[in-house]
Amino acid sequence: MTALSTSTVRIDQVPLHKPWNRSRVTLVLVAIGAAVGSVWGLREVDLSLFSIIDGWPETQNLLERMWAPTIAAEDRGFLTGLVFDTFFMAYAGTAIGVLLAIPLAFLAASNVVPFAPVRMLARAVIVFTRAVPTLVFALVFVRVYGIGVLPGILAIGIHSVGMIAKLLADAIEDIDPGPREGVIATGAGRMQEMVTGIWSQIIPSVISISLYRLEIDFRGAPILGFVGAGGIGLAIRGYQGNLRYPELLGVTFLIVVLVLLMEMLSAITRRAILGSELGSASIGRGSSSGQAVLGVDDPHSVAMMSPATTGASAPSGSSAPWTRDRIKLNVAGWGALGLLVGSFTIPDVSIREFFTSIGDMPNVFWRLVPKDMTWLTDRVVNDLLETVAIGFASTFLALVVAVPLSFFAAANTAPSRMVYRFTRLLALLIRAAPDLVIAVILVAAIGLGPAAGTIALAFGMIGFATKLLADNIEEVPDAPRDGVFATGATRVQEVGTGVTPQVLPSMLGNMLYLFDISLRSSTVLGIVGAGGIGFLLNNAAKTLNFEVMGGIILSIFVIVYSIELLSSWVRRQVI
Amino acid sequence: MMSTPATAVEVSNLVKTFDGGRVRALDDVSFSVPEGQLLVIIGLSGSGKSTLLRHLNGLHQPTSGDVRVLGVDVPASKGAELRGLRRDVGFVFQQFNIVGRLSCVENVLSGALGRLRGPRVGAWMYPKAMRREAIEQLDRVGLADRAWQRTDTLSGGQQQRVAIARTMMQRPRIVLADEPVASLDPEISGQVMDVLFRLCLEDNITVLCSLHQVDLALGWANRLIGLRDGKIVLDTLVDETTAHEKVMDVYLRLDPDGKKIEEYQPSRSARASAEEELRRARRQAGAFATGRDAVETIDVRG
Ligand SMILES: Nc1ncnc2c1ncn2[C@@H]1O[C@H](COP(=O)(O)OP(=O)(O)OP(=O)(O)O)[C@@H](O)[C@H]1O
Ligand SMILES: [Mg+2]
Numbered sequence: 001m002t003a004l005s006t007s008t009v010r011i012d013q014v015p016l017h018k019p020w021n022r023s024r025v026t027l028v029l030v031a032i033g034a035a036v037g038s039v040w041g042l043r044e045v046d047l048s049l050f051s052i053i054d055g056w057p058e059t060q061n062l063l064e065r066m067w068a069p070t071i072a073a074e075d076r077g078f079l080t081g082l083v084f085d086t087f088f089m090a091y092a093g094t095a096i097g098v099l100l101a102i103p104l105a106f107l108a109a110s111n112v113v114p115f116a117p118v119r120m121l122a123r124a125v126i127v128f129t130r131a132v133p134t135l136v137f138a139l140v141f142v143r144v145y146g147i148g149v150l151p152g153i154l155a156i157g158i159h160s161v162g163m164i165a166k167l168l169a170d171a172i173e174d175i176d177p178g179p180r181e182g183v184i185a186t187g188a189g190r191m192q193e194m195v196t197g198i199w200s201q202i203i204p205s206v207i208s209i210s211l212y213r214l215e216i217d218f219r220g221a222p223i224l225g226f227v228g229a230g231g232i233g234l235a236i237r238g239y240q241g242n243l244r245y246p247e248l249l250g251v252t253f254l255i256v257v258l259v260l261l262m263e264m265l266s267a268i269t270r271r272a273i274l275g276s277e278l279g280s281a282s283i284g285r286g287s288s289s290g291q292a293v294l295g296v297d298d299p300h301s302v303a304m305m306s307p308a309t310t311g312a313s314a315p316s317g318s319s320a321p322w323t324r325d326r327i328k329l330n331v332a333g334w335g336a337l338g339l340l341v342g343s344f345t346i347p348d349v350s351i352r353e354f355f356t357s358i359g360d361m362p363n364v365f366w367r368l369v370p371k372d373m374t375w376l377t378d379r380v381v382n383d384l385l386e387t388v389a390i391g392f393a394s395t396f397l398a399l400v401v402a403v404p405l406s407f408f409a410a411a412n413t414a415p416s417r418m419v420y421r422f423t424r425l426l427a428l429l430i431r432a433a434p435d436l437v438i439a440v441i442l443v444a445a446i447g448l449g450p451a452a453g454t455i456a457l458a459f460g461m462i463g464f465a466t467k468l469l470a471d472n473i474e475e476v477p478d479a480p481r482d483g484v485f486a487t488g489a490t491r492v493q494e495v496g497t498g499v500t501p502q503v504l505p506s507m508l509g510n511m512l513y514l515f516d517i518s519l520r521s522s523t524v525l526g527i528v529g530a531g532g533i534g535f536l537l538n539n540a541a542k543t544l545n546f547e548v549m550g551g552i553i554l555s556i557f558v559i560v561y562s563i564e565l566l567s568s569w570v571r572r573q574v575i
Numbered sequence: 576m577m578s579t580p581a582t583a584v585e586v587s588n589l590v591k592t593f594d595g596g597r598v599r600a601l602d603d604v605s606f607s608v609p610e611g612q613l614l615v616i617i618g619l620s621g622s623g624k625s626t627l628l629r630h631l632n633g634l635h636q637p638t639s640g641d642v643r644v645l646g647v648d649v650p651a652s653k654g655a656e657l658r659g660l661r662r663d664v665g666f667v668f669q670q671f672n673i674v675g676r677l678s679c680v681e682n683v684l685s686g687a688l689g690r691l692r693g694p695r696v697g698a699w700m701y702p703k704a705m706r707r708e709a710i711e712q713l714d715r716v717g718l719a720d721r722a723w724q725r726t727d728t729l730s731g732g733q734q735q736r737v738a739i740a741r742t743m744m745q746r747p748r749i750v751l752a753d754e755p756v757a758s759l760d761p762e763i764s765g766q767v768m769d770v771l772f773r774l775c776l777e778d779n780i781t782v783l784c785s786l787h788q789v790d791l792a793l794g795w796a797n798r799l800i801g802l803r804d805g806k807i808v809l810d811t812l813v814d815e816t817t818a819h820e821k822v823m824d825v826y827l828r829l830d831p832d833g834k835k836i837e838e839y840q841p842s843r844s845a846r847a848s849a850e851e852e853l854r855r856a857r858r859q860a861g862a863f864a865t866g867r868d869a870v871e872t873i874d875v876r877g
Contacts, residue, residue: 009719009720010719011710011711011714011719014710014719014720014722014723015722015723016703016706016707016710017698017699018678018680018681018697018698018699018723019723479668479670479671479672480672480673480674480675482668482672483666483668483671483672483673483674483685483738483741484674484685484688485661486632486634486661486665486666486668486672487661487662487665487666487685487686487688487689487741487742487745488658488659488660488661488662488663488688488689488745489658489685489688489689490658490688492693492694493688493691493693493694493695495694496693496694496695496696497674497677497681497685497688497694497695497696498674498685500694500696501674501676501677501681501696501697502674502675502676504676505676
């Protein structure tokens with residue numbers, strides 16, 4: 001006990017308050033910023049409890065007119081066709097995204113390209129395509145290539161490139177740094193060899209990222225029809241225009257079922273391909289629903305497979321034995337190719353048209369570049385602000401519900417197994433309804449404007465937020481909780497002291513990520529009249545005013561990207 | 576129990592099986608601990624030490640047998656009653672089980688949760704008097720100068736001292752410690768055990784502690800219990816004359832190969848007199864400083 005009397009301070013010198021440090025200051029600043037932003041946002045979109053209560057009779061009225069949801073008999077063939085279109089559009093889009101992303105990822109990886117300007121250019125492409133929502137690309141491409149599946153494929157493809165390339169570039173940079181010195185010193189022969197070497201190591205990453213992206217695109221595809229880009233969204237637009245509400249609701253349910261089915265399908269595929277030893281260290285904890293991954297923006301949550309596992313099982317030469325994994329890989333590969341062929345034959349996309357359109361892409365982007373600043377009108381500024389307001393307000397509303405709910409949806413904090421199952425299912429179902437579809441319904445109920453968009457976004461986000469945050473809670477180690485528990489604390493106290501502080505950093509990260517997502521989504525709400533910049537964007541598209549579109553897209557990019565930079569800064573401060 | 580001194584822990588015929596009876600972790604264990612005793616449980620890995628301790632604060636349900644702690648029938652109690660018992664029974668874990676992201680003070684404060692209602696997330700949610708008390712407890716383990724430091728930035732020994740301060744914050748009557756120094760190096764282990772036993776003596780707290788290190792056990796314990804395959808094979812009071820070799824010998828014989836060991840039957844009269852002695856010893860001021868009075872040693876039969 002003698003060795004312990006080393007404490008040099010007197011007890012009364014120890015402060016009774018926690019001293020301020022960087023991470024605490026940041027946390028408080030973030031909290032204040034979030035509070036101010038939320039209050040401002042809610043006022044800006046003119047949303048209060050009263051307006052919701054006031055609007056309720058009309059909503060109820062509308063719901064009564066919508067009930068019961070139907071699928072019109074004469075539309076069945078048409079709808080079936082659209083369902084197939086949606087599926088193949090998403091599939092082909094993701095496939096193109098993957099194909100374009102692979103070279104881009106190599107160009108963006110510091111251990112492949114020692115040349116900084118090339119890397120930065122590649123990173124810029126990645127950042128831009130990631131920040132602009134699929135629906136915005138679709139809006140542009142529909143104007144250029146006409147209504148149909150082709151612009152949808154292109155939009156999905158171009159937007160997917162960014163995320164896939166980012167994750168893949170990170171995976172490439174994570175692998176064995178050994179070859180790096182070699183590249184700097186030697187010529188092309190060596191370079192080729194290295195790229196081949198890296199390729200064999202990142203195959204599992206390519207597979208897991210592609211599957212993950214496919215899931216996202218399956219979710220996104222049903223709404224592309226809103227702007228004329230093919231798929232089931234066309235039906236929603238049609239019914240909305242003709243005020244055929246029961247049919248509208250019927251298609252909404254159809255979309256929900258479709259999304260759930262696709263999710264199951266990708267979960268099965270994921271398990272089949274990645275469940276083998278090939279993917280033993282694979283991405284995410286695939287829940288029963290197969291939505292495996294946390295923040296898209298955090299490549300480390302999409303844990304890449306270690307090169308060690310893969311080196312052993314990746315097909316490395318023609319003489320490799322036919323192991324189970326290799327067979328699986330081949331089946332998957334041929335299956336993927338078959339589906340791709342299907343994508344171009346079943347929805348009737350001309351291959352020639354497709355390749356011309358790809359070649360035409362630089363021209364399209366050039367037309368979008370604003371040559372002056374006339375596009376930046378007061379109305380644009382105003383609507384951009386409204387977009388941000390919707391982002392704040394909807395994130396706030398979603399979190400108010402999702403944060404408490406997430407504790408019920410986490411296996412380790414839920415009061416009972418039943419509650420846990422129910423909450424997870426609820427989150428899954430809410431998630432399956434695309435927010436834009438909800439926005440369409442709400443616009444019909446409470447009228448045009450940002451209030452409808454905010455509620456729609458918030459509602460759609462509750463499911464996703466609950467799932468993300470619950471996953472965070474489930475990751476918390478048990479030992480510290482046991483420590484608190486053993487002091488005789490109640491269960492609520494145990495969660496408060498033993499879980500909350502541990503989960504705070506990852507939750508905060510995901511909350512920022514959710515804000516990011518809602519901001520992106522709020523840029524397109526205006527397309528269905530639910531507030532924000534989307535309205536002007538849609539108008540510019542209708543009048544073929546490419547430079548205005550370009551200007552607006554650029555400002556969307558600036559806003560989304562600065563929020564992303566801000567949140568990654570916050571994350572670094574707090575973690 | 577019928578004896579006059581208050582009984583802190585009374586275990587009788589405790590049996591615990593896992594995996595539907597295939598693993599017999601505790602096999603008819605009976606013993607009782609008078610208040611104020613410093614009891615050390617030794618035994619090889621897998622002998623059932625943790626399982627035994629976990630029955631005492633209701634973390635395990637017995638397969639059969641009785642467990643009474645501070646007069647409470649542990650297996651039968653639940654909810655508020657069980658929480659009340661846990662407040663009186665501190666638990667020190669091998670892996671410390673502190674919340675690393677919180678400061679030392681906040682970890683210590685969590686020991687006072689049982690005295691409060693509702694959840695607490697940070698230090699600011701506790702009354703000032705409690706914060707002062709927590710800092711005092713930290714001072715007792717020699718860490719007042721680290722009060723607001725993040726606990727996971729401390730060394731292992733320091734983290735365990737924070738955990739001990741948290742336990743003391745509970746104002747427990749019994750402390751259960753499950754191999755509290757197993758993940759620390761020998762020198763630090765000694766320090767941490769010193770802190771634990773010293774504080775418990777000062778506050779007159781009964782201790783049941785499982786340990787691997789016989790040396791440490793001999794330094795502080797009034798009594799040793801040896802477990803093997805879930806059975807008590809040794810129950811002896813300890814004094815300065817208890818030779819290390821002798822206990823080591825016993826410890827070695829806990830090994831499954833030591834075929835000679837048979838089931839141990841405690842001698843009631845011997846224990847009663849030993850307890851008498853102990854109480855007297857404790858009444859003498861600073862029992863630990865003056866050294867414990869000689870108590871009888873019970874042999875292992877066989
Ligand atoms: N939850 C459990 N499920 C199944 N078996 C268990 C469980 N807990 C303990 N056991 C078994 O009970 C026996 C006693 O385990 P216990 O952890 O009590 O031993 P121990 O003496 O604490 O060992 P150590 O020194 O390694 O901590 C072992 O055979 C162990 O495998
Ligand atoms: Mg143990």
